[in-house]
Amino acid sequence: MKLKVILGDQLSHSLVEEGEEVLMMEVRSEATYVPHHPKKIAFLFSAMRHFAKELQERGCRVHYIIYNSPESKGSFRKTLDAFLEGKGYEEVAVIHPGEWRVLEEFKGYTVLEDPRFFCPPDEFAEWAAGKKELLMEFFYRKMRKETGYLMRAGKPEGGEWNYDKENRKPLKTKLTFPKPLFFKPDRITQEVLELVHKEFPDNFGDLEPFWFAVTAEEARKALRHFIEEILPHFGPFQDAMLWEEYYLYHSALSQYINCGLLLPEEVCDAAEEAYKLGKVPLNSAEGFIRQILGWREYIRGIYWLHMPDYKELNFFEAKNPLPDFYWTGKTKMRCMEHAITQTKKEALSHHIQRLMVTGNFALLAGVDPKEVCAWYLAVYADAYEWVELPNTLGMALFGDGGIVGSKPYAASG
Structure with a gap:
């Protein structure tokens, strides 16, 4: 038994x-x-x-x-x-x-072993062994070759591994932004909402309206909606921000992938198939697949390669407390107010908000990495330590001294 x-x-x-x-x-x-x-x-x-x-x-x-x-x-x-x-x-x-x-x-x-990932921790450790510096781009190319995604006769589709040079266009308000697919809570979800309202009344964030998919069937509907309506526009604008919009052309699928309702393989398959059918341009398909096949797998590899010591790193010896406005959104900094307010309402924000707004401020302000990491882990529906910690400590704060990022992502006006 x-x-x-x-x-x-x-x-x-x-x-x-x-x-x-x-x-x-x-x-x-x-x-x-x-x-x-x-x-x-x-x-x-x-x-x-x-x-x-x-x-x-x-x-x-x-x-x-x-x-x-x-x-x-x-x-x-x-x-x-x-x-x-x-x-x-x-x-x-x-x-x-x-x-x-x-x-x-x-x-x-x-x-x-968790078979839902493309690269097991021991395989990542084998790839990393003996390298003075790890670069996600080279890991990503390895994964492209092994999986065959966007490959033709052993070479990358279109002749390039990475189309980021085409993916930095500014947004304009006249563009149309399709919303993520919203789902109505059923009886089970309503019972859970009552439980959470009773047990966690003071936690940061709005419980309702609640619109997330809660089954694999619903999550696959959300995936199809993204592939058909949103992914064609994702590539050029993936690094942009716009005051009036929360989701732009981002998928809002990460919480489904990270809890297992969607498998990374089926998501990458769907994006590649849409490209092959001519429904999605190469730069959008490649940019999206890279986030899952490249960055997500790389971050998990870094986590298991360096834990548990990784969590204690603090390269800049930052010790300042996390400002209260991270929990209230009450600040005169418009970009911070917008990102935190969205987080409070949705339990989601896109990667530029996390890296270059809330993360960038914490880096510039010298906030203790443990407090910043705890905040990110708490407020996002897609956050688990394996994916949150290297992204926050390593990429946003450069707290690991360069294990994840090649340089600090710091900017100020």
């Missing part, structure tokens, strides 16, 4: 075989280790509950421990140990967690 533990960022049917016995847990330590945005908590709890229901419909035996129930003992380890009392399982396995501290909680149990 075997038991498989499925975590909140592992909501992929490919991880569970039909008939398997599964344990899923909503625990206080995960909901409170940083003051998570209420929308993030609601998104994950609802997606988890929908996933458990779908597993049951597939014939799996699912044990689901809800938040604040007597069976939920506060942490993964305590809840799991209590659940296992008297059960007699031959093996208890967990898919490799996405965060170091969670991996530590499952010491002594079988840890299975």
Whole structure:
């Protein structure tokens, strides 16, 4: 008799075989280790509950421990140990967690490789071994060759690996910006919204309106909407900002990919197919695929290569506290006000806002990296430490001294 533990960022049917016995847990330590945005908590709890229901419909035996129930003992380890009392399982396995501290909680149990990534940590470590400096661009080329995405006869489609030179156009207000696909909360989500409203009334962020997809079926609809309506315009304007708009031509899919409702492979497949059919220009398809196949995989590799010491790095010895306006949005700096207000409303913002607005200010102001990283981890629905920490500490703050970024991204008017 075997038991498989499925975590909140592992909501992929490919991880569970039909008939398997599964344990899923909503625990206080995960909901409170940083003051998570209420929308993030609601998104994950609802997606988890929908996933458990779908597993049951597939014939799996699912044990689901809800938040604040007597069976939920506060942490993964305590809840799991209590659940296992008297059960007699031959093996208890967990898919490799996405965060170091969670991996530590499952010491002594079988840890299975997470097959949803293109590059396992040991493969990344092998690629990095002996190199004086790691560059994402070279890693990205390696991944293009191995996967075959946008390749023709062993060479990059169009003759170039990277089309960033075509992707820095300024935006104009006369352009039309399609919105992400919004979904109406069902009964399960409504129950979760009531729970989150009751349990986390003072957390930063607006719980409603809640519009996220909470199932793989809904997430795939959001993906199709992005591919058909938005991706054709993504490339040229991916690094731009506009005061009146939140999403511009960004996908708003990262929270679905990072929790497992969408697989990186199916997202890249969809973008490549749209290019092959002539529906998306090469610079847009390449720029989008690079974010997933290149940057996302690279950041995960950096995290597992350098943890746990990576978290303690502070190259500039920055020690100033995080300003209160990161939690209120009340500041005379218009760009900061806009980015933080959007974050408060949506639990999302695009990468330029995170890097060159909120991140750039924290770098210039010498804010303690641990406080900045905790903020990013708390306020974004797509944030897990493996992806948040290297992006924030390394890319935004240069706190790792150049492991991720080749130079500090600092700018001031």
